[in-house]
Amino acid sequence: MIGIDWWLKPVLALLCVVSSFAQISCAKEETYAEDIGYNIDQPYVFKVPKYFPEPIEMPSNPMTQAGVELGRHLFYEPLLSGNKKVSCATCHHPDKAFSDGLVLSNTGISGRPLERHSPAIFNLVWTDSGFFWDGGSTNLESQAFAPLTHPDEMGIHFPEMTVRLASIPQYVDMFQWAFKESPTAVGVAKALAQFQRSVVSADAPYDRYRRGENPLALGHSALRGLRLVQQKCGSCHSGELFTDNRYHNNGLDSSFTDDSHEEVYFGRYRISRNPADMGAFKTPSLRNVMVSAPYMHDGRLTSIVEVFEHYRSGVQPGTYTDRRLYQANGRPGIALTDEEVRDMIAFLHSLTDNIFLNNPQYANPYKTQ
Incomplete structure (x- = not known):
């Protein structure tokens, strides 16, 4: 959609060239951009440990400081919802690693509970296998459209959303700086994707130990737990991201039905139609796991103790249960x-990144202005 100020573009461009007053005005706009904390012409540069993988680039949506900052504002913007009361941050809280602490959120526009648990949001720039619990979206840009339009989440109609944003001078400026265009639905999705890719957790006590900055950052129990996690859980919670970003049936259920008529309980099978993917859901990262309860795709396990009890004695045997969850004797579950x-819980505490949880670059800009 073309914004309501489209006819001003050539006029303003001409005035900036021939009028000294307009030159001063344009300079003030640049100063304003700098005042709110970024250079509108600069690409966004990741600062991550050397032992992390290289961030995955999205050529169709290159990250810039202006795009990331626009995305941060939009992430906390309730005008993106039909009732002007719900934002992305309603279900994704920074202090909970951008999860919400609810089993199934009912804080969306309809007040009805959702059918899946709100996942944490961080380190998504390394995700290359789809988004949502079943990988139903191939990238963050397309992912954004689902919660924006879902009648139980944000329930917005895009023409109305763009008119709202185009009526706010600051957003008109920010879209121009980020994408050289007036507010559009595509621009909203691209900016939200850029912000979410910028959200990185890489400074937990484990990282300070890993980088050699503090050899005592992990106590004896946590060090034993680190080895155990690598040995017992590392086939899925692998690498420095502590996830393989793939899909596994972890034995939560032995049978699968379609009570919702949307196949939300089928997991990855809903997307792939591969029978081996029945009941398989994405592996969440173990980073910040101690602040992002409850657990699993439907939030059914309320504490980390319940999670361990599931893997020790609650794994349901079945045709689709991941074979990695069977012991050598054929018994389902992990011997612990x-x-x-x-010891493993002690280590998981060392993956809580308080610097990330309190990072002002990810915080609500409307509370810091």
């Missing part, structure tokens, strides 16, 4: 002693 569980 109570002491091993305590």
Whole structure:
């Protein structure tokens, strides 16, 4: 959609060339951009540890400081919802690693509970296998359209959304700086994607230990837990991201039905139609796991202790249950002693990144202005 100020573009461009007053005005716009914390012409540069993978680039939506900052504003903007009360941050809280602490959120525009648990949001710039619990969206740009339009989430109609944004001078400026265009639905999706890719967690006590900055950042119990996590959980929660970003049936259920008529309980099978993917859901990262309860795609496990109990004795055997969850004797589940569980939980605490959880670059800009 063309914004309501389209006819002003050639006029303003001409005035900026021939009028000294307009030159001063344009300079003020640049100063304003700098005042709110970024250079509108600069690409966004990631600062991540050397032992992390290289961030995955999106050539069709290159990240810039202006795009990321626009995305941050839009992430916290309730005008993106039909009732002007719900934003992306309604279900994704920074202090909970951008999860919401609810089993199934009912904070959307309809007040009805959703059918899946709100996932944490961080380190998504390394995701190359789809988004949502079942990978139903191929990239963050297309992913944004689902919660924006869903009648139980934000329930916005795009023409109305763009008119709202185009009526706010600051957003008109920010869209021009980021994309050289007036507010559009595509621009909203691209900006939200850029902001979410910028959200990185890489400064937990484990990272300070890993980088050699503080050899004592992990105690003896946590060090034992690190080895156990690598040994017992590393086939899925792998690498420095502590996820393989793939899909697994972890034995939560032994049978699958379609009560919702949207196949939300079928997991990855809903997308791939591969029978091996029945009941398979994306592996979440173990980073910040201690602040992002409840757990699993439907939030059914309320504590980390319940998670360990599931893997020790609750794994349901079945045709689709991941074979990695079977012991050598054919018994389902992971063999763990109570002491091993305590050590692993101690290590999981070392993956809580308080710098990330309190990073002002990811915070609500409307509370800091």
